[in-house]
Amino acid sequence: xxxxxxxxxxxxxxxxxxxxxxxxxxxxxxxxxxxxxxxxxxxxxxxxxxxxxxxxxxxxxxxx
Numbered sequence: 001x002x003x004x005x006x007x008x009x010x011x012x013x014x015x016x017x018x019x020x021x022x023x024x025x026x027x028x029x030x031x032x033x034x035x036x037x038x039x040x041x042x043x044x045x046x047x048x049x050x051x052x053x054x055x056x057x058x059x060x061x062x063x064x
Contacts (some may be wrong), residue, residue: 007040009033020044 009018016036019027026047028039 005044007037009036023047 005023006021007018008021009016011017011033015029015031016033017027017029018036018040020040020043023044026040026043028036028043030036030039
């Protein structure tokens with residue numbers, strides 16, 4: 001299954017900043033737009049994996 005996320009990207013005072021609207025805490029700042037997009041992708045993937053692991057740990061403790 002493939003998900004679609006919304007990245008908000010802005011150029012502000014010499015830096016590129018951005019965040020993913022649907023996932024709180026996924027925000028980055030980089031020198032170039034290309035670096036920002038790459039960082040957002042990496043950070044989003046890490047956040048999803050972290051959240052998935054948290055849910056798995058929680059469901060395991062509920063079944064014990």
